[in-house]
Amino acid sequence: xxxxxxxxxxxxxxxxxxxxxxxxxxxxxxxxxxxxxxxxxxxxxxxxxxxxxxxxxxxxxxxxxxxxxxxxxxxxxxxxxxxxxxxxxxxxxxxxxxxxxxxxxxxxxxxxxxxxxxxxxxxxxxxxxxxxxxxxxxxxxxxxxxxxxxxxxxxxxxxxxxxxxxxxxxxxxxxxxxxxxxxxxxxxxxxxxxxxxxxxxxxxxxxxxxxxxxxxxxxxxxxxxxxxxxxxxxxxxxxxxxxxxxxxx
Amino acid sequence: xxxxxxxxxxxxxxxxxxxxxxxxxxxxxxxxxxxxxxxxxxxxxxxxxxxxxxxxxxxxxxxxxxxxxxxxxxxxxxxxxxxxxxxxxxxxxxxxxxxxxxxxxxxxxxxxxxxxxxxxxxxxxxxxxxxxxxxxxxxxxxxxxxxxxxxxxxxxxxxxxxxxxxxxxxxxxxxxxxxxxxxxxxxxxxxxxxxxxxxxxxxxxxxxxxxxxxxxxxxxxxxxxxxxxxxxxxxxxxxxxxxxxx
Numbered sequence: 001x002x003x004x005x006x007x008x009x010x011x012x013x014x015x016x017x018x019x020x021x022x023x024x025x026x027x028x029x030x031x032x033x034x035x036x037x038x039x040x041x042x043x044x045x046x047x048x049x050x051x052x053x054x055x056x057x058x059x060x061x062x063x064x065x066x067x068x069x070x071x072x073x074x075x076x077x078x079x080x081x082x083x084x085x086x087x088x089x090x091x092x093x094x095x096x097x098x099x100x101x102x103x104x105x106x107x108x109x110x111x112x113x114x115x116x117x118x119x120x121x122x123x124x125x126x127x128x129x130x131x132x133x134x135x136x137x138x139x140x141x142x143x144x145x146x147x148x149x150x151x152x153x154x155x156x157x158x159x160x161x162x163x164x165x166x167x168x169x170x171x172x173x174x175x176x177x178x179x180x181x182x183x184x185x186x187x188x189x190x191x192x193x194x195x196x197x198x199x200x201x202x203x204x205x206x207x208x209x210x211x212x213x214x215x216x217x218x219x220x221x222x223x224x225x226x227x228x229x230x231x232x233x234x235x236x237x238x239x240x241x242x243x244x245x246x247x248x249x
Numbered sequence: 250x251x252x253x254x255x256x257x258x259x260x261x262x263x264x265x266x267x268x269x270x271x272x273x274x275x276x277x278x279x280x281x282x283x284x285x286x287x288x289x290x291x292x293x294x295x296x297x298x299x300x301x302x303x304x305x306x307x308x309x310x311x312x313x314x315x316x317x318x319x320x321x322x323x324x325x326x327x328x329x330x331x332x333x334x335x336x337x338x339x340x341x342x343x344x345x346x347x348x349x350x351x352x353x354x355x356x357x358x359x360x361x362x363x364x365x366x367x368x369x370x371x372x373x374x375x376x377x378x379x380x381x382x383x384x385x386x387x388x389x390x391x392x393x394x395x396x397x398x399x400x401x402x403x404x405x406x407x408x409x410x411x412x413x414x415x416x417x418x419x420x421x422x423x424x425x426x427x428x429x430x431x432x433x434x435x436x437x438x439x440x441x442x443x444x445x446x447x448x449x450x451x452x453x454x455x456x457x458x459x460x461x462x463x464x465x466x467x468x469x470x471x472x473x474x475x476x477x478x479x480x481x482x483x484x485x486x487x488x489x490x491x492x493x494x495x
Contacts, residue, residue: 084401088399107402111403
């Protein structure tokens with residue numbers, strides 16, 4: 001039960017505060033290789049903070065995080081090893097505006113994986129085709145729609161060939177008509193066996209791909225269950241209220 | 250508009266005052282005048298290389314000083330503050346004199362006029378450059394650092410490929426202003442005998458006793474220089490904007 005593959009990410013009782021505000025309070029979670037976890041909850045519940053702790057963007061104060069058996073301690077070596085295994089897609093895309101789509105994709109592989117420009121370009125084109133926008137390779141991010149930009153951002157993460165992808169509300173900054181094209185790409189990834197931890201309010205997507213649903217509120221994991229159980233018979237009132245509100249529209 | 254105004258002042262100067270003009274001193278149609286004019290114009294050489302050498306050094310030093318100022322480490326941040334505050338509070342003229350007369354006996358180094366000027370100008374300007382860089386780098390969204398973190402870029406690569414290219418584009422107008430400022434401040438190096446525009450004019454005044462005409466030419470020399478450089482900076486800005494779409 002304790003093999004690395006089953007506990008690829010292993011979070012043991014982490015806490016984190018911003019000033020007086022307790023963003024995470026004794027949170028534990030494991031994610032196995034190939035598992036798809038969807039984290040939901042009201043805003044300010046700590047779900048973004050939780051996944052940002054997994055790749056070291058936020059420092060957890062107590063508890064421990066292990067990725068592939070490596071303890072995350074913010075020392076250079078541990079950070080390097082973890083960063084190379086964990087990719088991330090942001091709400092605001094965070095593409096590099098001064099680089100073309102192709103340059104956005106090849107920068108990581110060339111600089112941090114010492115790949116040749118040619119090899120990086122080939123990989124980049126493969127993933128651009130995967131997210132269905134190879135024809136945009138020469139454009140600058142601001143020339144693309146929000147949905148296209150987010151797909152480029154996904155491709156950029158994929159070019160680093162991570163073991164896990166973290167999604168931090170990837171569709172929240174998008175116009176409604178562009179949400180589907182991004183979700184389609186994410187569904188494709190899930191079906192391809194990618195390990196994913198997604199913070200999202202897209203419950204249709206969650207129902208379709210999630211192996212495990214996590215509901216957070218006030219910095220704690222309140223409920224954790226398989227989606228069929230989670231949506232049908234939520235245990236706590238907080239979770240019931242949340243689901244009622246979010247599924248209304 | 251600026252050019253018209255300058256022209257207006259100049260014509261008033263030339264026509265409206267009662268002083269007796271002696272333009273022969275710089276009139277290229279007679280022999281002495283031509284020699285004098287060439288002598289004055291030859292000052293461009295040192296004004297230009299002095300200013301450009303200084304600005305290149307001050308940009309590099311400024312960047313090196315700016316980076317610790319952005320660190321999370323309070324010690325590094327304090328080093329940056331102290332440097333900026335100390336250097337900014339010394340007048341350039343005083344710094345020039347100190348570097349030329351004070352530094353050689355203190356360090357045992359021989360510093361010629363040119364390098365004394367470069368060191369003083371670059372040192373003084375680097376504090377301003379550091380503040381400009383700091384502001385420019387701070388204006389870049391946090392998400393750019395986070396994205397770089399997730400694609401495993403090192404700190405150096407993040408700065409080199411992601412942050413600085415964007416920051417420099419934003420601070421280019423300010424850097425252009427500093428260049429113009431530097432060209433003007435280089436006139437102060439004349440006090441230690443640097444043969445640049447101002448020094449040449451001063452020397453000619455001493456031999457020809459025609460300060461009005463000679464200094465008028467000097468004003469014109471700086472005016473032309475600054476206008477040309479400003480135009481180049483604006484052209485560069487426009488080019489970067491249209492090429493790179495930020």
